[in-house]
Amino acid sequence: MEFFLNQVINGIQLGLVYALIALGYTMVYGIVKLINFAHGDVFMVGAFLGYFGFTYWGLPWPVAILVSMVICAILGVVIERIAYRPLRYAPRIVALISAIGVSFFLEYFCSLKFVFGANYRVVQRPLPEISWHIGGITITNIQLLILVAVVGMLILLQWIVHRTKVGAAMRTVSFDHDAARLMGVNVDRTISFTFALGSAMAAMGGVLYAIAYPQIQPFMGIMPGLKAFTAAVLGGIGLIPGAVLGALIMGQVETMTAAFISSQLRDAIAFAILIIVLLFRPSGILGRTEPEKV
Amino acid sequence: MSKSKWFLFLAVAVIAVALVVSGCGGAKEQGAQQEQNGSSGNVVKIGLMTPLQGDVKTFGESVQKGFELALEEANYKAGDFTIEKVIVDDRNDATEATNVATKLIDQDKVAAIVGSVTSKCTIPASAIAQAKGVVMVSPTATAAKVTMDPDRKDYIFRACFIDPFQGTVGARFALNDLKAKTAAIMYDQGNDYTIGLAKAFKQEFEKGGGKVIAEEAYAQQDVDFSAVLTNIAKQQPDILYLPDYYQKVSLIGKQARDKGITAAFLGGDGWDSTELDFATMDGGYFTAHYSSDDPRPEVANWVTKFKEKYGSEPDSFATLAYDATKLVLKAIEDAKSNDPAKIKEALQAIKDYPVVSGNITFDDQGNPVKAAAILQVQKDGSYKFVTTVKP
Numbered sequence: 001m002e003f004f005l006n007q008v009i010n011g012i013q014l015g016l017v018y019a020l021i022a023l024g025y026t027m028v029y030g031i032v033k034l035i036n037f038a039h040g041d042v043f044m045v046g047a048f049l050g051y052f053g054f055t056y057w058g059l060p061w062p063v064a065i066l067v068s069m070v071i072c073a074i075l076g077v078v079i080e081r082i083a084y085r086p087l088r089y090a091p092r093i094v095a096l097i098s099a100i101g102v103s104f105f106l107e108y109f110c111s112l113k114f115v116f117g118a119n120y121r122v123v124q125r126p127l128p129e130i131s132w133h134i135g136g137i138t139i140t141n142i143q144l145l146i147l148v149a150v151v152g153m154l155i156l157l158q159w160i161v162h163r164t165k166v167g168a169a170m171r172t173v174s175f176d177h178d179a180a181r182l183m184g185v186n187v188d189r190t191i192s193f194t195f196a197l198g199s200a201m202a203a204m205g206g207v208l209y210a211i212a213y214p215q216i217q218p219f220m221g222i223m224p225g226l227k228a229f230t231a232a233v234l235g236g237i238g239l240i241p242g243a244v245l246g247a248l249i250m251g252q253v254e255t256m257t258a259a260f261i262s263s264q265l266r267d268a269i270a271f272a273i274l275i276i277v278l279l280f281r282p283s284g285i286l287g288r289t290e291p292e293k294v
Numbered sequence: 295m296s297k298s299k300w301f302l303f304l305a306v307a308v309i310a311v312a313l314v315v316s317g318c319g320g321a322k323e324q325g326a327q328q329e330q331n332g333s334s335g336n337v338v339k340i341g342l343m344t345p346l347q348g349d350v351k352t353f354g355e356s357v358q359k360g361f362e363l364a365l366e367e368a369n370y371k372a373g374d375f376t377i378e379k380v381i382v383d384d385r386n387d388a389t390e391a392t393n394v395a396t397k398l399i400d401q402d403k404v405a406a407i408v409g410s411v412t413s414k415c416t417i418p419a420s421a422i423a424q425a426k427g428v429v430m431v432s433p434t435a436t437a438a439k440v441t442m443d444p445d446r447k448d449y450i451f452r453a454c455f456i457d458p459f460q461g462t463v464g465a466r467f468a469l470n471d472l473k474a475k476t477a478a479i480m481y482d483q484g485n486d487y488t489i490g491l492a493k494a495f496k497q498e499f500e501k502g503g504g505k506v507i508a509e510e511a512y513a514q515q516d517v518d519f520s521a522v523l524t525n526i527a528k529q530q531p532d533i534l535y536l537p538d539y540y541q542k543v544s545l546i547g548k549q550a551r552d553k554g555i556t557a558a559f560l561g562g563d564g565w566d567s568t569e570l571d572f573a574t575m576d577g578g579y580f581t582a583h584y585s586s587d588d589p590r591p592e593v594a595n596w597v598t599k600f601k602e603k604y605g606s607e608p609d610s611f612a613t614l615a616y617d618a619t620k621l622v623l624k625a626i627e628d629a630k631s632n633d634p635a636k637i638k639e640a641l642q643a644i645k646d647y648p649v650v651s652g653n654i655t656f657d658d659q660g661n662p663v664k665a666a667a668i669l670q671v672q673k674d675g676s677y678k679f680v681t682t683v684k685p
Contacts, residue, residue, distance in 0.1 A: 003528055010520035120541035122571040129552070140552070213517045215545045215571075223515045258521035263510045264483055266521075 002136030007259045008252070013143045015251020016150045017212065020205030021228035022235070022243035023157065024198030030174050030238035031194045033092065037099040038079055039202055040225020041106035044218060046072045046203025047210040048116050054126040061126035065207045069200040076199025077192045085188070110218040123214035146208050150244070153201055157240055166193055174238070230274055236284025245285060249273075338375045338632040340365075340622060341398035343409030343419060344615075345386035353411050353611050354383070357433055359604055360615030361408055364623070367599065373627035380404060384415045391415035395422045404428065405634050406622045408615065413437035420450045429637045431622055433614035441660035449638050451660040453618040453651070457487055460562040460581040461494025461537065463666040463683045467579065468560055469502040471668075471681065474532035476505045478557070480522065480546060482538055483511035491537030491562050507531050519546050523553040531557050539564040544571030547578070559671075566610070568675070576673040579680065583610045584651040585667040587679035596650045610651075617649040652682070 021043055028036045046068045053064025083102045087095045111118040130141040161167040169190045172180040181187050209224065210216050227250055235246025253273055257266040277285065342361045345354035358381065370377045380402045382394040391410055398404045399422065406429040410416045416435035423430040424447040432440055432452045441450045468474040477499055481492035496506050507529045510522045523546075526534065534550060534557040536543040543561055550557075551574065559578030566582055586597050586607060596616065600608040608616075624647055626632065629640035642660075646653040652664030665682035672678055 003524070006524050007521055010518075010524055013520065014518050119569060120544075122544055122569070122574075124573075138554070213545065214548055215517070215541060217541075220517070223517075254518075255521040259525055263512055263522050267513065 005137045007255055009137065009139060009143065010259075011252035011255035012248065013146060013212065013251070014255060015231075015248035016146045017205060017209050018224065018228045018231050018250055019150050019244045019247035020153065020201055020208065021224055022232040022247045023153065023240065024202045025229050026232040026235075026237055026240060026243040027157075027194055027198045029232070031170060032084070032088070032191055034084060034095050035099065035229065036084075036195075036198075037096070037225070038083075038102035038106060039198065040221035040228070041103050041110075042072050042076055042079075042199045042221075043202040043206040043209070043225060044216070044221035045075060045106065045110065046199075046206030047216050047220065048110070048206075048218075049203065050207030051121065051123050051210055051216055055124065061207075061211075064126070065204055068207055069203045072203035072206075073196040073200040076195040076202075079199075080192060080195040085191075107218050107221075116218055118218060120215055120217045123210045123216060125211055125214060127211070142208075142212050146212065149204060149208060153204070154240070154244055157197075160197070161240065166190065170194060227270075230271070234274055234277055234284055236287030239284070239286050242284055242286040249285075336375050336632075337378055338372065338406075338626055339378045339380055339402055339404040340619075341402060341404040341407040341409070342379060342381045343384055343391070343394055343398065343407055343415075344381070344411055345415070346383040348385040348387065350386045350412060353434070354386075356609050356611035357409075357411055357615040359600070360433070360608070360612035360617075361619050363599060363603060363612075364616045364619035368620075368623050372623040373630060375626055375632060377623070377626075384410050384419070386412055386415060388414055388418050391419045392422060395419035399423065399426050399428050405632050406431070406626070406637055408433065408618050408622060410435065411611070413440055416440050417443070420447055424449050427634055429622070429625070429634045429641065431618045431641070433618040434611060438659075446659060448642075448660075449634065451621070451641055451656060451662075453614045453621060453649075453654075453662060454583060455664065455666060456661055457490040457562075458494035459661075459685065460666065461491040461496075462498045463581050463668075463685065464491070464535065464537075464560050464562065464579075465495045465498035465502065465504070467581070467668050467681075467683050468499065468533045468535075469504055471683075472533065472558060472560075472579075474504060474558075476507050476529070476531040477533035477535055478508040478510070478526045478529070478531040479506060479535045480510045480512065480519070480538075482514055482542065484514050485538070487562075487564065488537045492535065495535050495537065514542075517545060519549050520553065523550050523555060526550070526557075527553040527555045530555070533557055533560050535560050537562045537564065540567040540570040544574055547571065547574045563610070565671070566669075566677075570671065572671060572673055572675045575671045578671045579668055580671070581666045581683075582669050582677075583667065584613055585669055585677070585679040587677075588667060588682065590648070592648050592650050613650050617651050617654070620649050621647065621654065 024039050028034060049068035049071055050064050053059040053067050054061045079102055083098045084095055087098055110116045132139050161170060169185045172183060172185050173187055173190045177187050231246035231250045232243045234249060235242030250270060253270045254266045257269045344357045345351060365377060365379055380398060382398055384391040384394050398407055407423060408431055410419055411434050413435040416432045417439050420430050420440055427449060430450050434454050435452055436454055436456050438456060440452060441447055479492050479496060481488040499506060508526050536546055536559055543565060547559055559575055561580040563582050565580040625637045625640040629636040642656055645655050654662045654664050657663050663685055665684045667682050668680040669677040670680050
């Protein structure tokens with residue numbers, strides 16, 4: 001039983017990290033109907049910036065996270081401005097290809113020697129490792145930190161989307177760009193804000209990921225990005241609680257498969273479940289036929 | 295394409311071919327001898343085939359250093375024969391490897407070739423050497439197909455041990471020196487190197503009475519091993535065998551310690567990198583081709599000479615190239631002949647010949663039977679020589 005609970009905690013940790021990435025995917029999709037494939041790479045840039053912050057720039061790690069979030073927010077806005085905005089009224093496949101292009105660009109640009117370099121870097125954890133043993137189960141401070149970060153982000157996002165003016169603008173834009181513009185909403189600025197918010201969250205996810213799994217390299221964003229995207233679709237893309245739910249399910253399925261069935265089958269079973277769920281609920285677990293966007 | 299364009303294309307192609315052919319002709323020595331390979335009189339030509347450009351250029355440069363140092367040390371002599379060297383660059387490209395191997399054999403008439411460095415180049419080049427009856431000793435190509443395809447290529451040898459051998463040696467070290475009774479194995483399901491080591495380890499460990507309590511595979515891009523490691527932590531094995539490259543074992547090692555696994559880490563030569571996480575892997579053991587701290591006199595002599603000439607510590611590529619070259623020289627001396635057929639017999643007959651990486655005897659597959667070094671990772675970023683384990 002304790003063994004089982006420990007595996008549940010492993011799954012929650014993995015799921016929460018996916019959740020931080022999935023939130024950005026789902027928000028951008030909700031607003032502009034674009035699968036931002038570069039999101040996993042913003043996550044990677046965030047991880048590197050956080051690492052530089054607390055390893056070389058001498059920043060305390062919470063400050064390093066904030067710095068990384070701010071820089072990535074700017075990066076997200078710049079990516080949108082250069083690669084997506086000019087294509088907003090082009091067929092959707094064009095923006096998708098552009099997103100894939102940005103993704104490859106970030107990966108290979110960051111691999112250059114004078115940028116981050118292609119080699120693997122070992123991250124020395126900036127905070128002491130503490131673990132608590134409660135009745136046979138083990139919880140670490142890093143797991144708690146990730147939990148607090150995700151819950152905090154979730155509350156903040158729900159507040160922004162449902163209680164603020166910019167949130168109201170986001171919801172309006174998600175329904176209809178043209179109608180929103182007629183209502184006096186600045187569509188461009190709202191979309192920029194969405195990218196900034198999503199990228200900042202990816203950056204936070206990246207730094208926490210680098211602390212939990214202490215190794216970084218320029219291609220580290222690909223797999224977590226894909227899994228988080230899957231999680232967002234599983235939960236119902238465009239829905240903020242759906243992204244978190246989907247991510248938690250993905251984390252549990254992967255961990256339980258590896259723990260009780262076979263570590264070789266973890267991805268196969270995780271993605272098989274995705275297909276089965278989508279066959280019965282094409283708009284995701286929380287998705288409705290006419291879902292509330294964002 | 296219109297007719298005129300076709301013509302232009304053809305013309306360019308013809309000129310290109312002509313240029314290549316004349317280029318080759320220009321390289322041919324004046325008055326090339328018509329003897330068979332092995333050269334005339336008391337001269338023996340030895341070729342070195344190594345990548346001096348391309349993705350593994352640094353490997354090739356190390357190999358060249360080891361090769362040249364071995365020849366200089368022997369004063370370009372083997373028994374009564376004078377040695378002439380011919381160095382060619384295969385750029386770590388399989389096609390180029392067949393070209394330069396053919397050139398060495400047909401034009402330069404070498405009796406023996408040292409090379410090449412990677413299995414990718416050595417496999418096609420060895421087929422040519424075998425067909426034309428020229429001895430070839432690869433310093434570092436580890437694939438089984440280099441010497442067996444599927445039958446023994448009796449002109450082909452190598453100076454390094456092959457991958458599964460490291461697993462066998464690791465298991466023996468775990469059983470005999472670490473007195474381990476239980477072990478867990480984690481390996482990359484998509485990489486022949488780690489699969490080979492893991493399989494051989496398991497086989498030997500169980501044969502020696504040990505128990506493998508977990509054997510877990512992962513994919514190359516995995517970063518979260520917590521589920522599997524929680525499983526392993528429950529059973530607390532004596533050994534956690536991690537036969538992967540330095541980045542992956544660093545990551546697994548860190549998470550294993552997070553989960554409270556106290557087992558000793560053990561691995562293969564994939565750990566040998568300055569980018570290993572030394573703090574995490576501190577105290578872990580791995581099998582390697584040789585250690586510069588090995589107290590045997592051949593090792594000390596080699597390290598001193600290399601430092602004198604090149605000003606740096608020799609790596610395993612330089613070392614194995616030096617050994618491969620020494621083996622060829624020894625075989626020429628023993629054979630008292632520059633005939634490749636006799637040299638090959640002398641190589642196969644070599645017994646316990648002391649070179650840097652061990653005392654070498656060849657098995658019936660052309661692989662050296664020699665001890666492997668066991669190194670221990672130190673926190674400060676160095677390796678400590680522990681012992682050698684005989685096969």
